[in-house]
Amino acid sequence: MTAKPTAKGALTIAPPSGKDPMKTNVFEMARYSNGTLQLLFPYIDEGSIIPTLNLLWGKPDGGYGTFIHQNTEDEVFIAFGAKGPRARHVTGLVRVGNKTHPVGGSLEDENDPDSVVLSTVTVRQPEGRGQSEAVWFLCEECKKEVLRHEFTDVPPKPGQDIGSYPVIASISASEVAAAKFNASEENRTCPECGHVNARFPVERWGWSAFVGQSEAVRKARDAMDDAISGVDEHGRETLQYI
Secondary structure, three states, X not given: OOEEEOOOOOEEEOOOOOOXXXXXXXXXXXXXXXXXXXXXXXXXXXXXEEEEEEEEEOOOOOOOOOEEEEEOOOOXXXXXXXXXXXXXXXXXXXXXXXXXXXXXXXXXXXXXXXXXXXXXXXXXXXXXXXXXXXXXEEOOOOOOEEEEEEEEEOOOOOOOOOOOOOXXXXXXXXXXXXXXXXXXXXXXXXXXXXXXXXXXXXXHHOHHHHHHHHHHHHHHHHHHHHHHHOEOOOOOEOHHHO
């Protein structure tokens, strides 16, 4: 989306092509989210603005752990509601973070049920190139790098068929990184000091649930489309099942 000068010199922005205006309430949406980094809207093609929902909340033995995230694109953080967090996360905070930054540690006390941060992180999909990211885990003892997972996502072109309910690489690749880290003691052993780090609490982040449910929903939608067309993926008539 590019701003163009008019005859009078004022800037105008052309309406997005093929995208219907959408809105949602982040507080209401957070009630139904199954993890962090939830897509608020279905638009992920190049040039799209992608706001993601993040809800972190405390509970007994509810630690989130921390990791390092690197992104070639800017990420805009907005705190819609924060209670009991560290000073850098207060209600109404808007900031653009460093392209390499720690993730986690947002709550002052992760075991306190009254501690919460509800925020969005928004990125703009690059055009004509890929978006490179990396996730890595640091040693609990010496803070040296233990395991790194790098990935590049090339946004689809406008109008390209990407199937139903796609998942951006930032979510699916973070799940892969955590799974690799948790796969063995060898993967969690610090090459610098030899400390065997604890498993990363990936369940608290909900990436696996979001990826798994997105795939299940896609299959359910495909079944509905098959029913409408009258033939399923195996060539069987579907009307007999309705």
